Amino acid sequence: MATQPRDIAETDPLDGWSLPAWTYSDPEFFAAERERVFAPSWQVVCHESDVTEAGDWHTLEYIGESVIVVRGHDRRLRAFTNVCRHRGSRLVDGPSGCARKLVCPYHAWVYDLDGRLTGVPDSQSYPEFDKARHGLSPVGIEVWRGFIFVRLVDDGGPTVGQMMAPYEAMVAPYRFEELKTLGRVTTRQRAVNWKNVGDNYSDGLHIPVAHPGLTRLFGASYGVEAEAHVDRMWGDLMDRPSANWSERMYQRLLPPVPHLPEDRQRHWLYFKLWPNVAFDIYPDQVDFMQWLPTGPEACTIREISYVLDDDRREMRAARYLNWRINRQVNAEDTALVTRVQAGMASRSFSVGPLSDKEVCLRRFCKRIRELIPEARQNERPSSGWSQA
Known part of the structure; x- marks a missing residue:
């Protein structure tokens, strides 16, 4: 297995060790992660091809928030929290849809696709109320090579484009901007x-074992x-036919x-963007996957495949x-x-050593x-530490 460490300086005695087991189950640590890791991070919602018409919208639910991405009448993409400014009701339900305006199902407040509040029933009963100040709350949005990302909090961290800058030339031939959905978003609870x-x-160490x-x-x-904000994994298909039918037919x-x-015709390429978004890039398709935390010991894996137009029978079979x-593999x-x-729940386990080849895990643990x-700290701190 080829492994290329990049700029990981051994200046901290903990650089060669995993995160302690308690951080994988502790409710207080999870609450800190929601605010310090996930609120400022970029999360993929969908692709531009999923919201082509005015009024098309997609939602993303994570860390207690619901974000809606919508294409306006001016063709611009915007993102807002999916929350009415009147009483906090959710505006839309479900993963996607299309609407001329966004109308709250509770009291029928009406928002234009650009987020402006345009209609309030019985508006005379709200004295000195300024509709212009009560539009939908905006959320940071970035489109990187056709994929739409949102960010709840701007902490000054890098854009998606800046994160992926070391690999732009590597990604360019796959024509991400022209991709279209294959199937639908699936979610798996873990x-x-x-x-x-x-x-x-x-x-990478578990590949030959498991x-x-x-x-x-x-x-x-x-x-x-x-890299600083991105992990890369890769492999090249061998010419020797596999003993497994699916693998052998894929090769053929x-x-x-x-x-x-x-050099990409038989190449599988993977990227993981900090902290939880992945792109699996194959010659035949591109998948995105993200693992969204739902609790200290629970998460939802969200994924979908995208493809370029290709009606060849061989491509459909591949x-x-x-x-x-x-x-x-999943x-x-x-x-x-x-x-x-399950093993991390044992009182016998706290931290484990990381190999020099485990460069991605070393980088991730250092960032956390x-x-x-x-x-x-190897042991769980006393309750209330995050508020101290």
């Missing part, structure tokens, strides 16, 4: 802390590296992709086989993170300890 899902995603299918496909070519049927360079292969990963979450210094 009884594990969100960090366990992310740790597993960026962990993923026989990926090992048959990639051999020793699987590699990992860590995956057709040439004219817009990709020769995409189906890709799904079969990764369904098995099942293996689910078993792994469940075992880890910077944002929440209590993560430096």
Whole structure:
């Protein structure tokens, strides 16, 4: 397995150690993560192709907030909290829809697609009320290569484009801006802390042990590296036919992709953006996945596939086989993170050593300890530490 560490200086004695087990189950630590990790982080909502017409909207639910992304009559994309300014009612229900205006189902307050409050029933009964000051609360929004991201709090951190800057040339040939949905967003509930899902995603050492299918496909070519805000993983399909039917047929049927360079024709590429958004990039499709925390020991995995127009039978077959292969990988990963979450409850385990090859985990743990210094303590602090 190729591993390329980048700029990880061993200046802190904890750099070679994992986060303590208590941080994967403690309610107070989870509350700190919601504010210090997730509120300022960029979260992917959908792709521009999902909201092409005026009034098209998509929502994202996370850390107790509901965010709505909507395309205005002026064709601009905007993001708001999905909350009426009157009594706090949710404005829209469900993951997506289309509306000429946003009308609150509680008291029928009306908002234009640009967030302006335009209608208040019996407005005369609200003395000295200024509608101009009570539009929908805006949320930070960024479109990176066609994918729409939102951020609840601007802490001065980098944009998505700045995070991905080291890899722009690598991503460019895949034509992200032209992608369209394949299927629908799926969600999977997992009884594990969100960090366990992310740790597993960026962990290259478990591939030859726990993923026989990926090992048959990639051999020793699987590699990992860590940039400041992005992890990259990759592998190249081997020519030797796999013993597994789905893998062997994928190897055989995956057709040439004219817009990709020769070295990407059989290349699988993965990126994890801080702290919990991933792009799985294949010659045949692009998937995004994110693991959203719902509690100290629970999270929701949200994912969907996007593709370029290609009606070739071989391409349709390759995409189906890709799904079969990764369904098995997901099942293996689910078993792994469940075992880890259970093991972390043992009084015998606190922290574990990290290999020099575990560059992504080292980077992640270092960042968490910077944002929440209590993560430096092997034992759980006394209750109330986050308010001290």
